[in-house]
Amino acid sequence: MKISAISIFPEYFQPLQLSLIGKAQEKSLVEFNVKDLRDFTHDTHRTVDDTPYGGGAGMVMKPEPWGEALDQTLTDGCDLIVLTPAGKRFNQRLAEKFSQSPHLVFACGRYEGIDARVTEYYRSQPRYRVHEISIGDYVLNGGEVAALAIIESVVRLIPGVIGNPESLVEESHAQDGVVEYPTYTKPAEWRGLKVPDVLSSGNHGAIATWRAEAAQLRSQHAERD
Ligand code: ADE
Numbered sequence: 001m002k003i004s005a006i007s008i009f010p011e012y013f014q015p016l017q018l019s020l021i022g023k024a025q026e027k028s029l030v031e032f033n034v035k036d037l038r039d040f041t042h043d044t045h046r047t048v049d050d051t052p053y054g055g056g057a058g059m060v061m062k063p064e065p066w067g068e069a070l071d072q073t074l075t076d077g078c079d080l081i082v083l084t085p086a087g088k089r090f091n092q093r094l095a096e097k098f099s100q101s102p103h104l105v106f107a108c109g110r111y112e113g114i115d116a117r118v119t120e121y122y123r124s125q126p127r128y129r130v131h132e133i134s135i136g137d138y139v140l141n142g143g144e145v146a147a148l149a150i151i152e153s154v155v156r157l158i159p160g161v162i163g164n165p166e167s168l169v170e171e172s173h174a175q176d177g178v179v180e181y182p183t184y185t186k187p188a189e190w191r192g193l194k195v196p197d198v199l200s201s202g203n204h205g206a207i208a209t210w211r212a213e214a215a216q217l218r219s220q221h222a223e224r225d
Contacts, residue, residue: 001029001030001031001099001101001102001103001104001155001158002030002031002033002075002078002102002103002104003030003031003032003033003103003104003105003106003151003155004032004033004034004035004073004103004104004105004106005032005033005034005035005105005106005108005144005147005151006034006035006037006066006069006070006073006105006106006107006108007034007035007036007037007106007108007142007143007144007147008036008037008038008048008108008110008142009108009142009144010034010035010036012108012144012145012148013032013034013144013147013148015148016032016148016151020155020156020161020162021151021152021155021156021161023161024155024158024160024161027160029155029158029159029160029161030155030158030161033073035069035072035073037061037065037066037069038065039069040064040065040066040068040069040072041064041065047062048061048062048065049061049062049110049111050062052112056112057112058111058112059111059112060111060112060113060114060115061109061110061111061113061114061115062115063114063115063117063118063121066107066114066115066118067118067121070105070107070118070122073105074105074122074128075102075103076127077102077103077127077128078101078102078103078104078105078128078129079098079101079103079104079105079128079129079130079131080105080107080122080128080129080130080131081098081104081105081106081107081131081133081147081150082107082109082114082118082119082130082131082132082133082143083106083107083108083109083133083134083135083142083143083146083147083150084109084113084114084132084133084134084143085134085137085138085139085140086113086132086134087131087132087133087134088131088132088133088134089133089134089135089136089137090133090134090135090136090146090149090150090153091173092153092173092174093176094131094133095150095153095154095157096157098150098154099154099155099157099158104151104154106143106147106150106151107143108142108143108144108146108147109142109143110141110142110143119132133146133150134146135149135150156168177219177223178215178216178219179215179218179219179222180215180218181210181211181212181214181215181218182214182218184196184199188200196210198210
């Protein structure tokens with residue numbers, strides 16, 4: 001899979017060299033490419049924003065640099081993901097869908113967002129799929145952190161990235177609304193707290209039942225909070 005990101009802060013994407021995601025690149029399972037939006041400006045100040053039509057607080061990202069950057073980055077059949085708190089809420093189902101894409105392109109806006117015509121224009125181009133995505137009901141300073149979260153959740157689903165693919169089947173959100181059961185390791189007692197006896201019983205049926213019940217309880221708590 002190819003992954004591209006466009007941002008005025010390309011340094012945000014340095015953590016992608018670390019850990020499993022870094023290894024996935026070494027194994028050529030994924031190829032990252034990050035572009036600086038300012039490289040697509042033509043004035044001495046490398047301007048990417050301007051005041052909003054209609055007035056109001058803050059600045060809006062100009063369409064021209066975005067148009068040039070995206071024209072150079074998008075490929076036929078790619079998925080363009082525009083990060084915005086006004087987008088569709090990201091979840092594990094979308095992570096699974098995006099993990100099937102040949103090429104994901106992340107447009108990371110800052111300030112009060114990108115001129116709305118940019119999404120409108122690329123939506124009108126049938127060779128691209130355009131998604132406006134939010135990672136939750138809160139406001140970040142820009143789309144970079146949201147893009148990193150999405151990239152990490154997508155890349156770990158690519159076959160060969162995670163050593164043991166079984167861990168993907170059992171984990172939280174693999175089923176809608178169900179989170180994973182609590183897990184324990186040695187020592188058997190820590191600060192007066194004991195590992196539930198059933199887990200050392202060797203009775204696989206009883207362990208499976210305990211885990212299913214514990215996952216159900218935890219899922220109810222996660223929903224309520
Ligand atoms: N940009 C600013 N806030 C965001 C959010 N919650 N999700 C995605 N992109 C954003």
